[in-house]
Amino acid sequence: MPTLRARVLTCVSADELTFLDDAVVCIDGAQIAEVAPYDGRPVDEDLRPGVLLPGFVDAHVHYPQTRIVGSASGPLLQWLERSTFPEEARFADEEHAQRIAATFVDRLAAAGTTLSMVYGSVHPAAAHQLFAALAGRGLKAIAGPVLMDRDCPPALQLPADPALAGLEALRQRWHGHDAGRLQLGVFPRFALSCSAALMERAGAFAAEHELFVSTHLAETPEECRVARERFSAADYLEVYERAGLVHARAVFAHCVHLSPSEWERLAAAGSVVAHCPDSNDFLGSGGMPVSDVRGRRIPVAIGTDVAAGRSFRVPRILSSAYDNALRQGITLSPAQLLWWGTRGGALALGHADTGQVARGMQADLCLFDAGPWAEDAAAVIASLLFDHDAGGMRCTWVRGRQVHPAPG
Ligand SMILES: [Zn+2]
Missing domain, CATH: 2.30.40.10 (Urease, subunit C, domain 1)
Structure with a gap:
């Protein structure tokens, strides 16, 4: 070329x-x-x-959900129960994981996506298959298994000890692979499926090895309420702050229902918002308030959030971002949209060379x-x-x- x-x-x-x-x-x-x-x-x-x-940047995508794109069973917590968890349980089978990893990487490449932040299933071996598929194609990614140790099907719960051991093995094998094109990320799924101890250990592991962390934040009001009550926290973000997960190498997906105080703290921490507007539409979660991120200069990257998002194509998701802003009385320029999906996303994920x-x-x-x-x-x-x-x-x-x- x-x-x-x-x-x-x-x-x-x-x-x-x-x-x-x-x-x-x-x-x-x-x-x-x-x-x-x-x-x-x-x-x-x-x-x-x-x-x-x-190449496009997808800052939030779930590889084990490749086969359930279009599964209309929202809202969020029902969708997880009905569509997501049964499918993710199949990734205990490493051969299945290998097959879907190959398909997933094909879908990324076909969409023109060359850098992504990819959540796996809870199984470290399935994350290994994902890394192998990404490495085979040469795509850039920050990837890893999700961490869950409570309030999801038993087959998807992995206690902190084996989860952290799995992360360490993946770190040694894949982090920095291919001149840094592959990085291990640390992904406690969200507060509702993690114990405080698991989140704390995840935060400490990420800090020790200077890894990106990512989780879901304030996607629906019900999720926010459960998180506050379960952890006796003043607000949802406080749960993650206690675990050391709120900093400049943290990417928070959704951020639809945050208070002004939470927005201020996210901005002060230098954290990134992974804006997933098509997913928010499909699950009826609400709209990420655009003026809150732009007014505070919070870095934004676009997430397809496959499979709650209905396309691997970042430009398709940028169209949803335009619609979301327009509903709030804001007309986003093509430059702003393309920035979120390319250069802005790359910078937010720490890749200044793309x-x-x-x-x-x-x-x-x-x-x-x-x-x-x-x-x-x-x-x-x-x-x-x-x-x-x-x-x-x-x-x-x-x-x-x-x-x-x-x-x-
Ligand atoms: Zn997600």
Whole structure:
């Protein structure tokens, strides 16, 4: 993938997009060496009218839910009981886990997603299969098993000792693999399925090894109420604060029903919100208040939240983010949306070397076929974000190497 000619769309900031209608992109090894208006030089491949984009960033996705996309059994707590837990229990079978891990990684690559934060099932061996599949494809990810030791089916409960031992084994095998493209994350599922002791030990383990943590926070009012009562806490965030889980390497999915005090503390801690608007719609959870994150400059990344979210395609979820904001009287710009799904997401997950089609970035890219009528930037963006019938990603590359369609 050395020298390409294509249309290019990328974010400069949350306020600024760059669109080049005819550009040359030079790849040197794993990196982008040059992006410039096309100047007549010979190229190895002319991808026009395809639009070259940075690979997308999915900050919240569940790999063992790959087969239950579209399972309409919400709201949240019922959906977990009826759809999620029975499916996740199947991941005790490592062969099943291996098969679904392969499918999951295919789905990510086909969606143009090159960096993701991936929750596994509770089984360390299933997380190992996930890492192996990600490594085989070269995708970037922060991944790990979920931690649960109470109030879920017994087959999905793993006490703290074996859970932490499993994390340590995964850390030694996979953390930092492939020049840091794979990292172990620490994922207590949410306060309702974890003991205080498990969350504390998870927080300490993550701190000791400087790992990202992630959990669900304030997705529904019922969940908030149960968390407060069970842990005798003033509010939901306090439960995680006590466990040492609220800091700048923490990603909180949803954040739909937080108090002003919780928002202030999240902002002060420098934590990240994984905004999952399609999941929030599908489970009827409510809408993440956009003015609260933007007013406090809280970093936001987009999560598909498959399978409560109905698509692996980050642009499809960005469309839901637009709808969510509009319901709150806020019109999000295409730059803001694309920022959340690419460069902003990459920065929020600690990957400063990806998320833009720009010199010096890793060549983690995808190629989108906008409709033939999409002749200018506005039409290309409209097609990418809002025309759900537009084509998918024609091609996805990591480090300049094609990963979708899978090379034959
Ligand atoms: Zn989730």
